[in-house]
Amino acid sequence: MKNYDVIIIGSGPAAIVTGMSAKKQYPGKSILMLAEEAKGQVPCGIPYIFHELGGPENNMMGPKPFVDAGGELIIDPAVDVDVETKNVTVGSGQAFGYDKLIFATGSHPLIPDFIKGYDLENVFYVKKSYKYITFLYNELLKKQNIVIIGGGFIGSEIAEQLAKNENKKVTLIEGEDNCLCRAFSTQLSAIATDQLRLSNVDVKTSVLVNEVLGSNGKVSGVKLKNGEILEADAVIMSIGYKPNTDIAKKAGLTLNKMGAIVVDNYERTSTPDVCAVGDCAQTTGFLTGKLDNIMLASTATAEARVLGYNLFGVKIRKNFIGTLGVFSTRINGLAMAAAGLNDKTGKQSNIDFIEAEFSDFDTHPANFCETMPITCKLYVSPSSGSILGGEAWGSKIAGTLINIIGMAIQKDVTVYELISYQFGTHPLLTAPPTKPVMIKAAEVAIAKINALHKN
Numbered sequence: 001m002k003n004y005d006v007i008i009i010g011s012g013p014a015a016i017v018t019g020m021s022a023k024k025q026y027p028g029k030s031i032l033m034l035a036e037e038a039k040g041q042v043p044c045g046i047p048y049i050f051h052e053l054g055g056p057e058n059n060m061m062g063p064k065p066f067v068d069a070g071g072e073l074i075i076d077p078a079v080d081v082d083v084e085t086k087n088v089t090v091g092s093g094q095a096f097g098y099d100k101l102i103f104a105t106g107s108h109p110l111i112p113d114f115i116k117g118y119d120l121e122n123v124f125y126v127k128k129s130y131k132y133i134t135f136l137y138n139e140l141l142k143k144q145n146i147v148i149i150g151g152g153f154i155g156s157e158i159a160e161q162l163a164k165n166e167n168k169k170v171t172l173i174e175g176e177d178n179c180l181c182r183a184f185s186t187q188l189s190a191i192a193t194d195q196l197r198l199s200n201v202d203v204k205t206s207v208l209v210n211e212v213l214g215s216n217g218k219v220s221g222v223k224l225k226n227g228e229i230l231e232a233d234a235v236i237m238s239i240g241y242k243p244n245t246d247i248a249k250k251a252g253l254t255l256n257k258m259g260a261i262v263v264d265n266y267e268r269t270s271t272p273d274v275c276a277v278g279d280c281a282q283t284t285g286f287l288t289g290k291l292d293n294i295m296l297a298s299t300a301t302a303e304a305r306v307l308g309y310n311l312f313g314v315k316i317r318k319n320f321i322g323t324l325g326v327f328s329t330r331i332n333g334l335a336m337a338a339a340g341l342n343d344k345t346g347k348q349s350n351i352d353f354i355e356a357e358f359s360d361f362d363t364h365p366a367n368f369c370e371t372m373p374i375t376c377k378l379y380v381s382p383s384s385g386s387i388l389g390g391e392a393w394g395s396k397i398a399g400t401l402i403n404i405i406g407m408a409i410q411k412d413v414t415v416y417e418l419i420s421y422q423f424g425t426h427p428l429l430t431a432p433p434t435k436p437v438m439i440k441a442a443e444v445a446i447a448k449i450n451a452l453h454k455n
Contacts, residue, residue, distance in 0.1 A: 003097035004032040006311065007088055009078045009247070010104035011035035011063045012128065013043070014278025014300035018102055019066040021308020025315065027070065032098075033063055034090060036077040039130040043297055046126060047157035049137055051164040056134045081251040083271050100273050100311055103248050103261060104304075107241040107279035107295050112149075117212030122219040123235045126154050143234040147171045147222045149209055151179030153329055155238035156196055160331050163200040171202040171230055173222070178205060183327040185342035185377075188391050195332040241295055243280045256282050258293050266314065267307040275311070277303050286322035286410070287341055287388060288349050294325045326406045328399045337402035340409045341379045341389030353379045353388055354452075356415075356445035362395040364425070364432035376401060376437035378415070380445040382452055385414035392437075397430070401438060415442035415449075 006022060008015050011033055019031055045059040053059050067073050076090040081101065089095045109125040112118050122143070124136050140146065146162055148155045151174030159172040172179065178189035179196060196203050204224070212235055213221040222230045243260040245253075253269055253276070254262045260283070261269060261276035268275050276282075278300035285292040309315050328337035346353045359375040360366075372395035379389035390405035392398035408418065419442050425433040 001087065001095050001097050004072075004099070005029040006031040006100045006102065007096060007098040008033045008102045008104055009081075009088065010106055010278070010280075011037075011040060011073075012104065012106045012278065012300075013061075013297045014106070014304045015102070015104035016061075016063050016066050017301045017304035018104060018277055018308045018311075019063070019071045020069050021305050022311050023066070023069040023071055023308075025309050026312055029312070031066075031071045032096060033066060033071055033073050034078045034088065035063060035073060035075050037130050038062065038075050041128060041130050041133050043128050044153075046128070046133060047154060047161050049133065049161075050140065050158060051161040056130060056137050060130065078247060081247055083251050083253075083274060086273070098273075100275070102307070103245075103253075103274070103276040103280055104278050105244040105247065105280045108244050109237065110240045110242055112237060112239055115209055115212060117214050117219070118237065120212055120214040120219050120235075121217050122233060123212060123237060125237050126158070140234060143168070145169050145171075145230075145232050146234045146236065147173065147230055147232040148236045148238055149173050149222075150238035150240070151176070151193075151196075151203070151205070152182065152238060152240065153180065153327070155236070156180060156192065156331065157329060158236065158238065159201045159203075160196060160199045169202070170200070171204065171232075172196065173207060173209060173224070174203070174205045175208045176205065179203065180329070180336075181344075183325065184336065184338050185391060186344060187377075188336055188338065188342075188393060191334070191393060192329075192331060192336055195334050195336075199332040241279065245280050248276065248280065256291060258282075258291060260293070266310050267303055275307055277307050283323040286324040287345075287351065289322060292323055292325075294323045296325065296327070298326060299323055324406055324410060326402060328402055330396070334393060335396050335398040336391075336393040337398045338391045339389060339402050339406040340387075342391065343379070346379060346388070351388065352382060354382050354445060354448045355379055356441045356448060358435075358437050358440035358444055359394075360431045360435055360437050360440070362397050362429075362431055364427050364430070368428065372396075374398065374401070374431060374437055376405075376441045378405070378438070378441045378445055380415055380442075380449070382449050385416050385446070385449060386412055387415065387418070387442075390438075404438065415445045418442040419446070 042061045080089040163170040178193040181189040208225045211223045279295040326339040357377040374394040377391040392401040
């Protein structure tokens with residue numbers, strides 16, 4: 001049996017970044033990555049294979065950077081882990097020993113077995129597998145009436161992309177009042193839903209699926225709880241993901257109530273020399289300190305960098321006390337992004353906040369051919385002025401703007417500090433220096449705080 005200093009189970013973003021970081025910090029250590037497939041998909045790029053990217057081959061991601069850094073790769077999935085003897089068995093029957101073991105097994109789609117017809121032919125899921133996604137892409141080329149169940153990011157983005165193709169009728173079903181409502185505020189989720197409808201997607205909100213209908217074992221339609229029947233020759237289930245932790249559970253690792261592997265602040269489990277990172281690992285909300293279930297590549301890779309550096313002793317202190325969800329998308333040409341608290345999560349957690357918003361254009365003057373509006377909204381503590389959350393929508397600079405807001409939240413920046421910070425500007429690239437939208441939103445927040453204190 002061959003032994004390695006480190007074995008990583010998985011080959012997604014968390015696995016790749018952990019392996020690369022560890023190899024850079026500990027070049028003399030032998031690191032093995034066990035992958036299920038030779039090719040992978042950029043997880044957040046999957047929706048765009050259905051139109052803008054033109055196929056899954058243009059969205060490939062793989063562990064080549066890890067191999068180039070000196071890591072070893074075997075395409076053979078792990079099937080069993082013995083934490084007592086410290087070895088991993090793969091599908092071919094081979095076993096490998098380890099000093100340190102990392103679970104980076106990711107997540108897989110929730111299967112709604114409570115919906116009759118969930119297992120009919122032509123009911124599909126958005127799996128993070130190159131083979132499956134290629135199969136799904138080729139199957140959907142043949143379909144005309146497509147119903148997507150679930151209006152989160154994946155469901156909404158796939159709906160928008162499929163609707164760009166001629167001769168396809170796309171219907172999106174969301175049980176809540178608006179799509180993207182778990183990440184966006186009431187205001188922004190309504191804007192997102194409107195943009196989907198403008199994208200030629202038939203969006204049905206505030207309604208649940210009663211049954212997936214079939215004929216001769218194949219999908220023929222979807223029946224809603226209100227009695228409406230939608231014709232369909234394909235159904236895509238997109239109702240969320242759960243941690244892929246079956247092997248970890250079998251090995252005896254402790255899982256939380258969400259099925260994620262319990263880890264400490266440095267991604268270490270309670271089992272000696274075993275770590276977990278990414279979607280399969282436990283996360284804690286940055287603002288609430290409660291268990292969370294945020295599954296983002298940006299979150300996974302941030303954790304992975306910390307783990308890679310600290311795998312054989314803490315070299316750098318982990319500077320984030322919890323997971324801050326930073327979300328972004330673009331639908332019908334409108335970029336939308338959010339970080340931290342919003343009106344719904346603030347009320348649910350009984351957090352006191354005020355809202356402050358400012359809109360302008362992303363160039364100065366606003367007369368260039370590519371000029372677009374940009375809005376920034378901040379959620380601020382009225383007692384300290386700390387920035388608790390934020391949103392941005394309009395032009396593509398929303399994606400960059402939300403990362404600045406995310407940094408401000410993590411560093412506990414107040415609106416009073418923010419208005420004195422220096423930001424570079426350029427006519428083609430930013431709003432004018434006289435009214436940068438984030439600074440102006442901070443000024444609106446200060447005015448509201450002052451008004452509260454006067455009362």
